[in-house]
Amino acid sequence: MNRYDNSTYGERIAEVYDELFPDYEADAIDLLEELGRGGRVLELGVGTGRIALPLLKRGLEVVGIDASEPMIERLRKKPGGTEIEIVKGSFADLAVEGEFDLIYVIFNTFFGLRSQDEQVRCFRRVAAHLAQNGAFLIEAFVPDLNRFHGNQTVRAVKVSEDMVQLDVSSLDPVTQQVSSQHMLLSEDRVRLYPVKLRFAWPSELDLMAELAGLKRKHRWGSWEKSDFTSESKKHISVYIHSV
Numbered sequence: 001m002n003r004y005d006n007s008t009y010g011e012r013i014a015e016v017y018d019e020l021f022p023d024y025e026a027d028a029i030d031l032l033e034e035l036g037r038g039g040r041v042l043e044l045g046v047g048t049g050r051i052a053l054p055l056l057k058r059g060l061e062v063v064g065i066d067a068s069e070p071m072i073e074r075l076r077k078k079p080g081g082t083e084i085e086i087v088k089g090s091f092a093d094l095a096v097e098g099e100f101d102l103i104y105v106i107f108n109t110f111f112g113l114r115s116q117d118e119q120v121r122c123f124r125r126v127a128a129h130l131a132q133n134g135a136f137l138i139e140a141f142v143p144d145l146n147r148f149h150g151n152q153t154v155r156a157v158k159v160s161e162d163m164v165q166l167d168v169s170s171l172d173p174v175t176q177q178v179s180s181q182h183m184l185l186s187e188d189r190v191r192l193y194p195v196k197l198r199f200a201w202p203s204e205l206d207l208m209a210e211l212a213g214l215k216r217k218h219r220w221g222s223w224e225k226s227d228f229t230s231e232s233k234k235h236i237s238v239y240i241h242s243v
C-alpha cells in the first residue's frame, strides 16, 4: 500500500463494516445516554452510526466527526442517518461549532490518531468543546504486548467451512504503533482491510488529559461499570474539566 491516512481504514472497510460489527452493548447506550444528560453529544469517529443512531433514538442531539466518506455515506442511508450532523475531517482537529455535554470515542477509535502529538491535540480540542460539567469518555483496550512474539502476531478471529478471518499485526514497541490487516479468506478471493494505530496505556491517557486541563472522574473495566483491575482487557474512562 502506498499511503495510509486518516480516511484509509474507513474507505477500505466500509463495504463490510456492518457485517463484521453488527452489534453493540445495550449498557454502552445506557451509559452514554446517562452522561449525555438529554443534551448535545459528539462522537469522534462516528463511522456507520452503530452507536450514534441508537443514541439519536434516545432523544439526544448527536453530532459526528469522521474522515471517511464511504462510512459517512452508509450512515446517511440508514433510518435517522440524515438527522445526525456530520463533520468530515480528523478528530485531532475537531473542527466543530459549539459545546457538548458529552464527547465520546469508543471501540479503540482514539488510537486511530497515530502520533502522541495528534492524541494530545485531540484532548486539548475536546477540552475546548466540553460544556461546563460535560464529560469526555474513551473506551480503549489495555495494551497487551504479551500477544506479540518477535513484534508480530496472527489471530484466527473466525474459522468456518467457507471463510477464515485472520488478524495479522506487527508492532513497533518504541513508537507504540501497530500495523494490522483484517484478512478475509474464502475460496475465490482474499480481502485485506488495513488498520494502523498508536496505542497508549491508561496512565498516558490520564497525563494527556492533565495537559489539556481535564481530570479523570471514572475508570471502569466494562460498560456495566465493573471495577477496573489489573485483569481488565479494556477500560472506559471519563474525564471532566479539572476546575
Ligand SMILES: C[S@@+](CC[C@H](N)C(=O)[O-])C[C@H]1O[C@@H](n2cnc3c(N)ncnc32)[C@H](O)[C@@H]1O
Pocket: 006, 007, 009, 010, 011, 021, 044, 045, 046, 047, 048, 049, 050, 051, 065, 066, 067, 068, 071, 089, 090, 091, 092, 106, 107, 109, 112, 113
Ligand atoms: C472502528 S470504526 C468505529 C466506528 C464507530 N465509532 C463504531 O463504534 O462503530 C473507526 C472510525 O473512525 C474513523 N476515523 C479513524 N481515524 C480518524 C480520524 N483521525 N479522524 C476522523 N475519523 C477517523 C474511521 O473512518 C471509522 O469510521
